[in-house]
Amino acid sequence: ETGVTQTPRHLVMGMTNKKSLKCEQHLGHNAMYWYKQSAKKPLELMFVYNFKEQTENNSVPSRFSPECPNSSHLFLHLHTLQPEDSALYLCASSQTSASSYEQYFGPGTRLTVT
């Protein structure tokens, strides 16, 4: 257990569905991250939040919409996804988004878009 939980662990959705991924950290951290891990591609940073403010959007399509209501919770709202969006979505947290802090990862949500 890393102190970062993600729900659901598995999700199958159609291209017209709307769903949300949830991440919660119990570490008292102030920075949270969303990553996408596709088969045969390196882990890709999607979004960064520091003290609830979005500090990085790594050119992510608008069909992915993050939300950070407080420093402990992070959501990723999904709508009109494409099959190529199928991947493992990982949430992570760190003390802050400044350099030199290790990141703690959740177990991920395995997303399949049909």
Place this chain on the structure above:
Amino acid sequence: SQQGEEDPQALSIQEGENATMNCSYKTSINNLQWYRQNSGRGLVHLILIRSNEREKHSGRLRVTLDTSKKSSSLLITASRAADTASYFCATDKNNAGNMLTFGGGTRLMVKP
């Protein structure tokens, strides 16, 4: 091209042997980190080495960093079957905060 690239992509060894994985990167960095991932799970932080450090140890792990060659290596000594996993290096570029760029990883299999 990606900031961090691991070599080899896959490595198979016998229990008790040492495993060495290498990582190369392209731009100046503040730190380099190594993470481990069991199949389909989240990543676990192993070790962080700062740009002004050359070597770091943690248990059976030894990490080296050569900033002149923009490369790092992770050595796992006396490997165990439980070390079977994918290993990733991640770098944070100068003035880019904690935004990590990950390599493609090395898949390590340790046979009992």
